[in-house]
Amino acid sequence: MSAEARAARPQVTDWLWRKVRSEAQDVVRREPELSTVVYASILGHLTLEEALAYRIAQRLDRGMVSAELIRAAYIEALREDPDIKLAFRADLVAVIERDPAVGRYIDAMLYFKGFHAIEAHRLAHWLWKNGRRDFARHLQSVASEVFQTDIHPAVRLGRGIFLDHATGFVVGETAEIADNVSILQGVTLGGTGKGLGDRHPKxxxxxxxxxxxxILGNIEVGERARVGAGxxxxxxxxxxxxxxGSPARVVGSAGADEPSQAMNQMFYDVGL
Structure with missing residues (x-):
């Protein structure tokens, strides 16, 4: 079936995929010069999952491991672990909800390296868990080059993660990030030495x-807390x-019931 024929098939049961396709069709109308990339990345696929796998694979293709091999691995991961599907959809919605510079889902699908870095990690983590550690490390290495992030494949992520800008984000092996967390550029979740075992933040x-x-060491950042810039x-x-501060100290309340949703980094609301 041609890409055009597949693009014409109605998608009526998936509101998010329908929205992304509608935005893609609008891009083609307004910017016909981009129709090839839009069809290849969005409209030429039957599902949102297929489109994501294709786009991530294309961005991680550096010749030695082809985009087709990466795409096939992602399709397998999505099939074997339905939670990846739920997580990436929550991540996509989080971009729209929390980034005032974004008005369309297709922006994240096509362009945003923070979103792409998180979704590439989800594949690397699935590979890591399933004993395919060399493939996982290859993806980590390429993602580090492409997205300017370095997330160990063993790191466990929840759903609804928003990584804004992404550049300089570094996460160590035993770190964990739970649901609905928002992180800006230049953040490190690291260790404090070369000791083994559980040594990174939660x-x-x-x-x-x-x-x-x-944020350094095997410490916990409690739910709905806020960590100031720098x-x-x-x-x-x-x-x-x-x-x-450095070293950091408590300066007040989190300033909102849901700091990761409010995205407010000013301290006038801490109640000092």
Missing amino acids: VRSGVLIGAGAK AVVLSSVPPRTTVA
């Missing part, structure tokens, strides 16, 4: 981490608080 649900923050966090952060 970020709980609803947290907002500001640009350039460094903070150096060396001890656990209580839930629903704001920490700032």
Whole structure:
């Protein structure tokens, strides 16, 4: 079946895929010069999952491991682990909900390296869990080059992760990031030495981490907390608080019921 024929087939049961396709068709109308890339990346696929797998594979294609091999691995991962499908959809919605510079889902699908970095990691993590560790490390290496992020394949991610700008994001092997977390550029979730074992931070649900923050060691950032830009966090952060400074200290409340949704990095609301 040709790409045009597949694009013409109605998609009536998936509201998110229908919305992405509608935005893609609008791009083709307004920018016919981009029709080839839009058909290849969006309209030439039957499902949102197929489109995502294709786009991530294309961005990670560096010749040695082809885009087709990466795409096939992603399709297998989506088939074997339905949670990947649910997670990436939550991530896509999170971009629209939390980034004021974005008005369309297709922007994240086609262009946003923060979204692409998270979705590439989901494939690398699935490979890692299933014993395909060399393939996982290859994807980590290429993603580091392409997206300027370095996320160890073992890192566990929840759903609804928003990685804004992405550049300089580094996450160590035993770190965990729970649901509905928002993270800006230049953030490190790292260790404090070369010891083995559980040695990286655990970020709980609803947290907002500001640009350039460094969170180091096997510590916990409590749910719905807020970490200020440039903070150096060396001890656990209580839930629903704001920490700032170097070394970081509690400076007040988190300023909102859902800091990761509010995306407010100013401290006038901490209640000092």
